[in-house]
Amino acid sequence: MEPTVHAFSDLFAQLGLPNDAPSIRGFIATHAPLADNIRLEDAPFWSASQAQLLRDERIEDADWAIVVDQLNLALRAPA
Template sequence: MDASFHRFSELFAQLGLPADDAGIRAFLATHAPLAAGIALADAPFWTPAQAALLRDEILEDADWAEVVDRLDAALRAPG
């Protein structure tokens, strides 16, 4: 079993977003809070490719699921 740990910055890089601390903070400030009834991958600010990546990672890749869950939680936190 692969016990990989992925950082927030790695997920942002995979999504093609700025992956430095300032870029991550700006993204979260711009897009949070995400409404409770919207699945993370269904949020309107993702491109189709980003949404597909998030769906695939949460459904198929346990290595990435934890960091995707952390992104989901961060986007649901009140600003």
Template sequence: MEPTVHAFSELFAQLGLPDDAASIRAFIATHAPLADDIRLEEAPFWTPAQAQLLREERIDDADWAIVVDQLNLALRAPAH
């Protein structure tokens, strides 16, 4: 069975956030850069449910872990 590849926008939809390209760019621009000493799921801008989802998907679901890691990297990049 082939692993499922999830789109970045699907993660935003799972988090209950707007998932169109402009909204995703705006979210990242608003919240980046995330300090190196803060774990992604512990960032202050997540609701408790969003933080739990990120924690679970990163640990329990390899299919989602890739896109969660992509979000982590995007939020660590310096804001432009």
């Protein structure tokens, strides 16, 4: 079975966030840089369900883990 490739925008849709390019850029600009000592899913700007989704996808679903890691890196980059 081939792995499913998810787009970065698909993760935003899964999180219930606007997933068009300007909205994604705005979200990252608003919340970056995330401090090194804060795990992505523990960031204060997530709802409980968003944090759980990130936690679950990173641990349980390798297909989603790639884009979750991309989001993590994007939020750690200097604004």
